[in-house]
Amino acid sequence: xxxxxxxxxxxxxxxxxxxxxxxxxxxxxxxxxxxxxxxxxxxxxxxxxxxxxxxxxxxxxxxxxxxxxxxxxxxxxxxxxxxxxxxxxxxxxxxxxxxxxxxxxxxxxxxxxxxxxxxxxxxxxxxxxxxxxxxxxxxxxxxxxxxxxxxxxxxxxxxxxxxxxxxxxxxxxx
Numbered sequence: 001x002x003x004x005x006x007x008x009x010x011x012x013x014x015x016x017x018x019x020x021x022x023x024x025x026x027x028x029x030x031x032x033x034x035x036x037x038x039x040x041x042x043x044x045x046x047x048x049x050x051x052x053x054x055x056x057x058x059x060x061x062x063x064x065x066x067x068x069x070x071x072x073x074x075x076x077x078x079x080x081x082x083x084x085x086x087x088x089x090x091x092x093x094x095x096x097x098x099x100x101x102x103x104x105x106x107x108x109x110x111x112x113x114x115x116x117x118x119x120x121x122x123x124x125x126x127x128x129x130x131x132x133x134x135x136x137x138x139x140x141x142x143x144x145x146x147x148x149x150x151x152x153x154x155x156x157x158x159x160x161x162x163x164x165x166x167x168x169x170x171x172x173x174x
Contacts, residue, residue, distance in 0.1 A: 075099050079108040081154035082171040083148050084128030089118040105174040116164040129158055143168070 033085040062068045075097050080087065088095060090112045123129045128148040139145050139159060143166075148156040159168040 019168075070096050071099065075108050076110065077112050079156075079169055079171045080155045082108075082173065083126075083158070083169060085126040085158075085169065086122055088112060089122040090114045101173075107170070107173075108171045109168065111166065111168045113166050117165055119160065119164060123158065123160075129154060 006053045038103045062070055065071060073092070075117045076088075076092055076095065079085070088110075094112055096111045100109075123146065132146050132148070143160050144162075144164075145159045146158040146160070148158070150156075154171065154173045156169070159170070160166070
């Protein structure tokens with residue numbers, strides 16, 4: 001016995017025996033049977049839409065967020081290019097990267113900690129800092145400042161702590 005017959009028999013036991021009641025009941029049961037597959041299809045369709053929206057948000061984060069892996073590696077490459085620096089003497093995973101700015105300006109701040117000898121070798125090997133002497137004046141924290149010659153509206157500096165273990169690279173375009 002299928003669902004339609006069971007529903008029809010339950011209704012027929014409690015309802016008066018008129019032809020219109022039976023026809024209405026049969027139509028109602030038929031509509032319920034049709035609704036069930038449609039409901040399942042609608043649920044699947046809804047889940048696909050929600051999954052698509054979540055995927056779109058994830059893609060937007062990956063492309064637009066300053067902390068996304070794509071933008072992080074782009075900021076590292078851009079800083080090295082703008083400041084004319086050799087590859088960093090530490091793994092890129094240990095770099096602290098900050099990006100700020102607007103449509104008209106861009107600022108990258110990359111800091112890291114490393115071995116003083118490797119950092120000095122990196123300073124000497126970088127085309128932007130090769131042959132530069134730190135400025136006679138230190139910054140407010142007492143750090144050495146290498147001011148890289150500006151080019152094409154880009155200002156870049158390398159700041160090194162007094163113990164030569166900590167480095168901050170600034171690259172600004174405006």
